[in-house]
Amino acid sequence: MTRECKSVRSVYGKTLVELGASNKQIVVLDADLSCSTQTQQFAKVYPERFFNAGIAEQDLMTTAAGLACTGKIPFVSTFAMFATGRAWEQIRNTICYSNLNVKIAATHAGVTVGEDGASHQALEDISLMRSIPNMIVIVPADAVETEQAVKFAAIHKGPVYIRIARTSLPDIFDSTYKFNLNKAVIMQEGTDITLITNGETLVETLDCAKILLTQGISAEVINVPVVKPLDIQTIAESAKKTNRVVTIENHSIIGGLGSAVCEALSENYPVKVTRLGTNDEFGQSGNAKELLAFYELNSEKLTKKIAGLIK
Numbered sequence: 050m051t052r053e054c055k056s057v058r059s060v061y062g063k064t065l066v067e068l069g070a071s072n073k074q075i076v077v078l079d080a081d082l083s084c085s086t087q088t089q090q091f092a093k094v095y096p097e098r099f100f101n102a103g104i105a106e107q108d109l110m111t112t113a114a115g116l117a118c119t120g121k122i123p124f125v126s127t128f129a130m131f132a133t134g135r136a137w138e139q140i141r142n143t144i145c146y147s148n149l150n151v152k153i154a155a156t157h158a159g160v161t162v163g164e165d166g167a168s169h170q171a172l173e174d175i176s177l178m179r180s181i182p183n184m185i186v187i188v189p190a191d192a193v194e195t196e197q198a199v200k201f202a203a204i205h206k207g208p209v210y211i212r213i214a215r216t217s218l219p220d221i222f223d224s225t226y227k228f229n230l231n232k233a234v235i236m237q238e239g240t241d242i243t244l245i246t247n248g249e250t251l252v253e254t255l256d257c258a259k260i261l262l263t264q265g266i267s268a269e270v271i272n273v274p275v276v277k278p279l280d281i282q283t284i285a286e287s288a289k290k291t292n293r294v295v296t297i298e299n300h301s302i303i304g305g306l307g308s309a310v311c312e313a314l315s316e317n318y319p320v321k322v323t324r325l326g327t328n329d330e331f332g333q334s335g336n337a338k339e340l341l342a343f344y345e346l347n348s349e350k351l352t353k354k355i356a357g358l359i360k
């Protein structure tokens with residue numbers, strides 16, 4: 050299905066500029082990737098509140114922590130691989146241990162980083178971030194949800210991790226959408242199977258559900274933009290209705306959304322869960338569409354896999 054797409058990174062940069070006008074405590078830091086992360090938009094308007102740490106991600110996080118200690122609200126950006134991988138210790142021990150008011154908005158995660166290949170494709174970042182106490186983990190699915198997630202982070206007191214896609218994404222939500230930290234969103238009701246997803250794979254899952262319906266399969270689709278804290282109630286209620294759950298994510302099935310859902314259901318309503326994402330493997334180079342197809346995360350491959358599970 051063809052849809053007009055928007056750069057969610059550009060929306061992130063634009064939202065920072067808007068927030069910077071109304072709140073002078075907001076500062077932005079980057080690791081020499083401001084063009085890619087789109088924090089350059091903030092740098093052009095508020096150069097005195099923009100800090101380029103260079104290719105030194107550990108310093109980037111500790112500098113943000115220091116600024117937070119002075120009452121500033123730092124938004125820190127770089128590629129997800131480097132934000133969560135190179136600087137994990139600083140995020141854990143300096144930011145989260147002290148529950149500092151630092152917002153990490155990382156871009157270029159998942160296989161859709163594309164041609165940069167496995168070294169740049171963070172497939173473990175959600176797992177790394179949700180395992181740290183005090184950290185909130187958000188994975189927005191389009192421009193509207195990205196804007197609202199960033200605005201939420203600006204007023205929330207404490208660490209937040211926002212995973213922003215490299216790819217441009219179609220609008221799924223409109224101006225009536227309201228981001229809620231504690232609630233997942235039932236996008237489509239169904240009775241045969243529950244499909245749980247977020248981020249870039251939400252649009253693929255919605256298209257998959259439409260195709261499944263033509264095959265007589267009624268799929269309930271749940272968007273879970275907040276992986277931590279997880280809305281266990283909505284997920285458990287859907288599982289009770291369908292008795293079959295599939296999680297779909299542009300992330301490793303180890304430690305990500307699928308793991309979070311399995312943990313929640315095992316304690317609240319044990320039911321069969323199939324996790325779809327990347328397996329215990331690294332990514333590889335290719336364009337985003339080819340890689341989604343290769344890892345069976347596009348609507349066509351998802352439909353075939355899920356229909357097979359039902360049958």
